[in-house]
Amino acid sequence: MSVKILADSACDLPLELFESLNIDLLPLVVQIDDQQFYDLETIQPKELYDEMRNGKAPKTAQVPPARFEEAFLKYAEKNETCIYIAFSSELSGTYQTSTLVKDDVLEKYPNFDLTIIDTKAASLGYGLIVKKAAELAQEGKSKDEILSEIEFYCTHMEHLFTVDSLEYLYRGGRVSKTSAFVGGLLNIKPILNVENGKLAPLEKIKGRKKVLKRIVEIMKERGDGLNNQLVAISHGDDLETAEAMRDLIKEEFGTEEFLIHTVGCSIGAHSGPGTIAIFFLNKLN
Structure with missing residues (x-):
């Protein structure tokens, strides 16, 4: 019996990949004013970014427990491995x-074979992990084989990203009001990464072009076999810059495979x- 892969919407994979790879989508919640939406179900990224450009300050919440219960019970009743x-x-x-x-569901279905993995990853860094797992599941790999590959990807996934405005990180409590104000005034762009699952600042660069160039330099310092791996680029409704970043990476490393998609x-x-966010492995199998 094949292994069923479930993932939440924070993995930022295109909807067509959820469908083609038979991944069960669990949506996080987005709230704008007094309206509540389900990510990728009742609101799409373009709508969100348009609202933000119009001054809205959306909030988010985790996947509702009821959605987990619905999904887990469905597969527990079928005695599927997930x-x-x-x-x-x-x-x-x-x-x-x-x-x-899961603990609640196991009380009713004690033999339900469900493993939950904390990727310590986000956006398409998380998405590359999900994609690999789903491809292995479609190939008929065992649960243990898939888990081994997931563990490797989680351990070696690099996240590098920059934001166009510090205002949104300030709203989310990631930077101070002073940093956001001064950063905007001086056109300072941060480079951040993810360390042990948390956002962590790396550097501050003045100017958009310089920050993109510096990200490629850091990729060179951290990456392994970048010409032979799938590099993911996610963007906040800025495909033009994402494609420019792709071209920089392709020119520098000879990378041929890219996954480019909107930050959800x-x-x-x-x-x-x-x-703009870049995801790649710092070690290959």
């Missing part, structure tokens, strides 16, 4: 909620329009 690959527990309560719901609502609500 892996839920989760958004970093350091950035959302989604992972913790899923473990609590659950992360984009905090990073804002114009975000």
Whole structure:
């Protein structure tokens, strides 16, 4: 019996990949004013970014427990083997909620074979992990084989990103009001990464072009075999810059395979329009 892969919307994979790879989507919640939406179900990233450009300050919430319960019960009743690959527990309560719901479901279905993985990853860094797992599941790999590959990807996934405006990170409590104001005034762009599942600042660069060039330099310092791996680029409704970044990476490393997609609502609500993020492995198998 094949292994069923579940993932939440913070992995930022295109909807067509959820469908073609048979991944069960669990949506995080987005709230704009008094309206509540389900990420990728009742709101799409372009709508969110348009609202943010119009001054709205969306908030997000974890996958509702009821959605976990519905999904887990469906597969428990069928006695299916499942892996839920989760958004970093350091950035959302989604992972913790899923473990609590799993415990409840196991009381009714004690033989339900469900493993929950905290990726400590986000956006397409998380998405590359999910994609690999789903491809292995479609190939008929065993649960243990898939889990081994997931562990490797989680351990060696690099995240590098920059934002166009510090305002949105300020709203989310990631930077101070003073930093956001001064950064905007001086056109300072941060480079951030993810360390142990948490956002961590790396450098501050003046100017958009310089920050993109510096990200490529850091990729060179950290990456392994970048010409032979799939590099992911996610963007805050800025495909033109994402494609320019792709061209820089291709020129520097000879990379041929790219996955480019929009930063989804659950992360984009905090990073804002114009975000550019790069994901790659620092070690190959």
